[in-house]
Amino acid sequence: MREILCHKVASGFASGPAMVTRMAISFLGNVDPRTGVVIDPGHELFGQSISGKVLIFPGGKGSTVGSYVIYQLKKRGLAPAAMINLRSEPIVAVGAIISGIPLVDRVPDDVLRVKSGTLIEVDSDEERIRILDTIPTGSK
Amino acid sequence: MYLSRDEEAIYRGDKGETLRRMMEILVALGDIYGAERLVPVRSVQVAGVSYKNIGDAGLEWISDLEGQVVVPSVLNPAGMDLYCWNDMGISKQFATKQQETIEAYRSLGVTIDCTCTPYQIYSHLAQEGDHLAWSESSAVSYANSVIGARTNREGGPSALAAALIGKTAMYGYHLDINRLPSHVIQVKADLVGSDYGALGFLVGKQVGDGVPLFLLRSTPSRDELKALGAAMAASGSVALYYVDGVTPKPPESGYDHKGCENISIEREEIEAVYAEHKGEDADIVALGCPHCSREELERIADLLAGKKVAKEMWVCTARKIRDACPDLVARIESSGARVFCDTCMVVSPATERFGKMMVNSGKALVYLPGLGGVNAAFGSLDECIDVALGRRRA
Numbered sequence: 063m064r065e066i067l068c069h070k071v072a073s074g075f076a077s078g079p080a081m082v083t084r085m086a087i088s089f090l091g092n093v094d095p096r097t098g099v100v101i102d103p104g105h106e107l108f109g110q111s112i113s114g115k116v117l118i119f120p121g122g123k124g125s126t127v128g129s130y131v132i133y134q135l136k137k138r139g140l141a142p143a144a145m146i147n148l149r150s151e152p153i154v155a156v157g158a159i160i161s162g163i164p165l166v167d168r169v170p171d172d173v174l175r176v177k178s179g180t181l182i183e184v185d186s187d188e189e190r191i192r193i194l195d196t197i198p199t200g201s202k
Numbered sequence: 203m204y205l206s207r208d209e210e211a212i213y214r215g216d217k218g219e220t221l222r223r224m225m226e227i228l229v230a231l232g233d234i235y236g237a238e239r240l241v242p243v244r245s246v247q248v249a250g251v252s253y254k255n256i257g258d259a260g261l262e263w264i265s266d267l268e269g270q271v272v273v274p275s276v277l278n279p280a281g282m283d284l285y286c287w288n289d290m291g292i293s294k295q296f297a298t299k300q301q302e303t304i305e306a307y308r309s310l311g312v313t314i315d316c317t318c319t320p321y322q323i324y325s326h327l328a329q330e331g332d333h334l335a336w337s338e339s340s341a342v343s344y345a346n347s348v349i350g351a352r353t354n355r356e357g358g359p360s361a362l363a364a365a366l367i368g369k370t371a372m373y374g375y376h377l378d379i380n381r382l383p384s385h386v387i388q389v390k391a392d393l394v395g396s397d398y399g400a401l402g403f404l405v406g407k408q409v410g411d412g413v414p415l416f417l418l419r420s421t422p423s424r425d426e427l428k429a430l431g432a433a434m435a436a437s438g439s440v441a442l443y444y445v446d447g448v449t450p451k452p453p454e455s456g457y458d459h460k461g462c463e464n465i466s467i468e469r470e471e472i473e474a475v476y477a478e479h480k481g482e483d484a485d486i487v488a489l490g491c492p493h494c495s496r497e498e499l500e501r502i503a504d505l506l507a508g509k510k511v512a513k514e515m516w517v518c519t520a521r522k523i524r525d526a527c528p529d530l531v532a533r534i535e536s537s538g539a540r541v542f543c544d545t546c547m548v549v550s551p552a553t554e555r556f557g558k559m560m561v562n563s564g565k566a567l568v569y570l571p572g573l574g575g576v577n578a579a580f581g582s583l584d585e586c587i588d589v590a591l592g593r594r595r596a
Binding site: 069072073095129131151162 | 231250256
């Protein structure tokens with residue numbers, strides 16, 4: 063297990079399998095609010111569902127309506143379990159807060175090298191991320 | 203970021219979940235932008251009103267909120283005239299969603315004034331030196347530049363957070379250090395009316411998010427300053443500017459213009475904005491971006507006196523201004539033009555049924571092609587009226 067210090071943006075505690083991308087995410091346009099699937103063919107995560115994942119990405123971009131899209135995902139049970147940014151910007155920060163999704167930032171860049179699927183625990187109030195064991199292949 | 207004992211208690215959740223999240227928004231933004239503390243605001247103008255912009259996602263969030271605003275709060279323009287939406291060609295379906303959005307804001311205690319010019323109807327919302335949390339880009343520019351108040355350009359949730367808490371994070375334009383001029387703009391032409399919109403259209407592109415200081419030959423009126431700021435906030439993201447000898451001055455330390463980039467604007471450049479956006483073939487004329495003042499309505503009424511428009515023509519203003527001058531509205535509408543409130547051509551989906559819209563606004567000129575799905579032409583007020591009347595200019 064590896065523990066990483068971070069900075070709290072939106073409070074809460076959650077764990078789940080990591081989903082990692084080096085590309086910024088524009089929730090308005092990149093993610094379908096009805097399914098939680100990344101629908102932008104130009105995005106690294108195209109075709110994958112972000113639901114229940116610990117979504118690790120550099121930060122948000124695009125329209126401020128993206129905050130509301132995060133909220134819609136949460137209400138439909140399709141939101142990420144938690145999010146980790148290198149640097150949070152207002153769209154994702156506000157989206158996470160209004161939705162009650164734990165969000166932390168100010169982590170070292172190498173967090174983007176965590177393998178997707180690795181079990182991650184985000185403890186926002188304690189400002190700690192714990193990288194736990196890799197989930198065995200085949201499990202969900 | 204420093205929080206007082208009371209603020210800390212809200213942040214912990216002692217005053218309930220809604221306020222806890224609202225405080226979390228203020229703290230998160232304060233952290234992102236390096237604020238040292240919160241500052242009380244005199245008023246709030248809330249973004250995220252037009253259903254066209256926020257969609258079901260935004261409507262859902264606003265409808266779920268509980269609480270009451272603690273400072274005077276008004277709204278950005280909506281996607282339609284809240285009463286005459288049918289006359290604008292708005293669908294029943296859109297109207298229902300827009301009304302739901304408005305009702306959700308009403309239940310939070312927000313005053314239902316949907317306008318980009320709240321300063322034209324209420325003087326108590328913003329005075330020199332006040333801290334505000336306003337949203338609409340032209341209103342932000344006017345408040346910072348012409349009134350001398352201090353506000354960043356807030357998004358929907360951050361504005362509502364300020365309204366419910368009564369404070370905002372103190373960063374950006376709240377601080378002297380960010381209110382110093384970055385560019386000195388020498389304008390070598392006498393300007394009038396829509397020339398200021400053309401000037402803003404040009405300068406916004408060149409200065410981006412800078413703070414221009416203008417040296418002008420002519421003395422702009424409040425309406426002309428409104429047009430200048432609106433255009434710069436659209437073609438660039440200018441939220442504060444100065445006009446030497448006209449607006450409140452920059453903080454003392456910034457008054458020597460040291461380190462400023464110099465830009466000079468000639469008459470030909472202003473003329474080119476008109477020449478590149480000719481409008482004889484427009485199928486609609488729309489005025490009131492930003493919302494018309496009483497003086498502007500008077501001018502329009504005079505130009506239309508005794509005449510009939512040959513094309514559709516909209517005049518957009520705040521409902522309180524319309525209600526305060528029914529005589530002017532009647533004079534304008536007797537020409538066949540319509541005076542619409544609560545909305546404008548930039549935020550309403552009603553523009554989509556037109557091919558080319560003629561405006562006298564540098565801001566509308568920037569936004570119409572992308573946001574409104576309609577080509578834009580630009581002219582002076584007189585030229586716009588001529589086009590609406592179907593008159594050819596000699």
